[in-house]
Amino acid sequence: MTSYDAIVVGGGSVGLPTAMFLAKEKLKVLVIDQHASCGQGQNKAAIGGVRATHSDPAKIKLCLESLRIYSSWTETYGGDVGWKMGGYCFPVFREADERLLKSILPIQKKFGLKIDWVGPDVIKEVVPGIKEEGLRGGTYSPNDGQVSPLMASYEMHRVAETSGCEFKFNERVQLITTDKSRVSGVKTDKAHYWAPVVVNAAGAFARQIGQSVGVEIPVVPESHEAGISAPIRQFLGPLVVDLRPGADGRSANFYFGQNDFGAVIFCYTPSTPFCGTDRRSTSEFGPRIAQRLIELIPRLKNLLVRRVWRGLYPMTPDGSPIIGPVPDGPEGLFLAVGMCGQGFMLGPGVGANLASLIVHGRPLIEEDVLKQLCFGRDFHAGEEALK
């Protein structure tokens, strides 16, 4: 049987939860991924931070849903996703950063998020060993947290499968097929599968998938490097974001956290984006991130770095995801693309909403809020404050 109710292209951070929620709605779902198993694209490159403390209402709402799903995973589905509610902390050393963070607090509070500006003493408490010189305080949102992308993708795959979802790995989708104005399925390098609904959750490769049905999706991959340490005894609760650019002139903000297992995971945003799909590590990353980490928390100098890697950020022009159907495009085609490096934290929220939209014709959150992320929006209207 090669006929399904829905086909999800991509079994990663976004495709997996989407497929899982569709299958939970009793749809006959097929997931196709070019890798050998789930989460082997950019999912495993994610550092696992999950926060609702954005400034964009749609992202706030979607991530609140993600937080709800991840934090209650064990009681709902039985397995372990490595959830650690350690919060997020943005320590601040510059006046401009203080102004920026304080300016978005009202909207964050409007949505009921637990976040506040705190003084240096609180920051020093939640980020032990942080340098004191110039520390003005920062924001702290204790209800945000971290999840293991590796464990989460395994778990979602498991739950999706037990809900009847089928998976095809090591298979590459070449094009979406249409019948008149509707999608009819997908063609891979191995077979043709039929379905009236196709979800493009192909991450960094979303654009090519769209092009096969003449839909030009403005998603371009950039890459960020990351690394992980050997595990140490828990000492750091929150995921820490340092908004300052690096003294090296090559890195913008950087962020890190200690995961549930004890390892410290870290990453920085290059000041000039690396474009393309190259995922090989560079010699530049290790020394640069090391100096930034130790500059902020000197005691981190004794960490042992175990592994480094590079993952892709599927970027949109305005830094926000594209979620929903394609106006004027083939009917039955849905996009869940352009997560701009936040696919892991947005994934479950996106998946749950998209499944609801596909099955019930309306998302879980307010329709007009999700519309802000629609494909037809003006991509050059402005960027989100905290990408």
Next chain:
Amino acid sequence: MSEFRIRTHPILDVPKVEEFTFTFNGEAIRARRGEVISSALFANGIRIFGHHPKDSAPQGIFCANGQCSQCMVIADGVPVKACMTLAREGMVVTSCDGMPGLPAADRPVTFGEVETVETDVLIVGGGPSGLCAGIELGKLGIETLIVDDKEELGGKLGLQTHAFFGSIDDCFAGTRGHRIGHILREQVAQFDCVRTWTGATAVGVFADKRVGVQHRSRYVLVHPKVILISTGAREKNLAFPGCDLPGVYGAGAFQTLVNRDLVRPTDRLFVVGGGNVGLIAAYHAIQAGIEVVGLVEALPRCGGYKVHLDKILRLGVPVYTSHTVVRAFGKTEVEGIEIARVDASFKVVPKTSRRFKVDTILIAVGLSPLDSLLVMAKEANVPVVSAGDAKEIAEASAAMFSGRLAGRKIAKMLGRRTFVPQVWQPLMETLRSKPGETRMRRPKPRDLRVYPVVRCYEEIPCNPCTQVCPMHSIRLAGDSITALPTFEGRCTGCGRCVSICPGLAITLVVENYDPKRRRALVILPSETDRGALFRERTITTTDVEGKTLGEGTVIAVKRSPILDKRNLLLLEVPYEQRLDVAGYRLQEPAEQWDALGAESKDDVIVCRCERVTRREIVREIRRGVRDMNQLKAVLRTGMGACGGKTCTELIERIFREEGVPLNEVTEPTNRPFVTEVPLSLLASVEEDDEE
């Protein structure tokens, strides 16, 4: 405490070294200058170093080669590998019990710049192949940097106290491995264009064609035009109940302890694996005064050279072919071993098991190339060549040739006009070849006053006996160096053939020792404790394969005229046994151990770093997992400090046992770093007063 140190050794010099004290869990430990922490601990009778954070399992030495991290301890507040970290006076070392904490060192630090070093050639690994490549490049004046993670260049040559095979001219046959290491080091040192860094670990090759090197307490980027990967091999592993107990470790780790660091880690051990590594390890153990209770080999015959096997059989080591290790006993460390017979499909035959009391089990089930840097270099599109074991597992003599070939090849890549002598490639292939046919021959009496008996029955690449005979009376029975040597002609009784034979397979018979022909004198090679032979006077003689013949009387023990530390044993034996006496027995078979030891758990640890069991892996495979990366994600196999070096092959084996062909299994992704790097080094933190 000094009872775990080797104070005299038949082959190795025991130099006088300054001693000092550090503490381990508050206890004073005497260490020798230049010694790594793990060896100092073993020398003081400590072999449980800490406990695993997951299940508090005792942890100790496993690879002794910087590849795993089972020997992790906390030295002056920082987690380090005990096998790679030099002990220092006054150092405070503690067990790593559970997860290490981060010391609250909160003083701001200053940073230096990461230095980038340009070189034409970077050689990763200064063992036999790396050094030989370096010598070839040095001769051509090519800028070369050799990095090696150990304190001394030479790789595993330093552990090889036995004489090498091959030919004298081409690969130092008849010279002991550790001497060869010395010779190669001296040759390399002659070239100004060849720089060498010891204590330098290459940790990754990056997309921008830089190689990250942790050189002692700094991190350097090396930018080479060509890389040679001569990183050698890692020891393969075996998973059985109790395999994770302290006391089970690699044969190479054992040789490091015994031959490099002169530590006697045990009095009684068992060897698993009858390849050359296992056979030689058993021999080295006996030389260090350690009883080898037995050796198991799963195949019907040992895969190593027959001369190596015969050496240990003669000394009295029981060799159990078609047998396997069933389990190691012990609560917190090894107390005993259970072995059993296996059938043709390697299944244990019921009711054939036997147990022995030992405290150490050496795993010698083969080697696999250490090639993750090779993969990374290829991904980075850096011109790269590999040599030695990193390319193909073979004897060190072949590795030397492989290095020489690689050196010339690299010179060509750099546009130099050079040539490769035509004979090199075939010679290397020969040195690399597996042993050929075995043809036993009954020794013939000769109508001579004195003559050699050559017990070289297996085709291996070796010919020193033919090269040292002043009368040219020993010749190979063919053109190839693997042909068997035969004696024909005259003999002066000089004993040079007895002296040099790496296999200790030649004896001299003195026919006219006793005119009445009741006794004869046999001159045997000996490499065990010289004093003991004198003391005993009467020793048990054996035939070539260790069968007891009778007794012999030691008349004299003479130094070999041409091979250092080899003795010639002048033994008076009954005349009729003169052709058969090939050696002497040193140890008697150990009794079986009927007492039931503490049973180790049935669950077999496969991934040592993350303590993942076979049962867990089987469960995932049966659930449909075919991607090793997914196994990593769910079970953390290969996510530990060693990066899957130890467990990957074991897991592949489990896949096969579960009926999954390996072409359906996706290999784990390989990323830098190959060993963990302290963040302070990556950051070029400048030394501050705190340190």
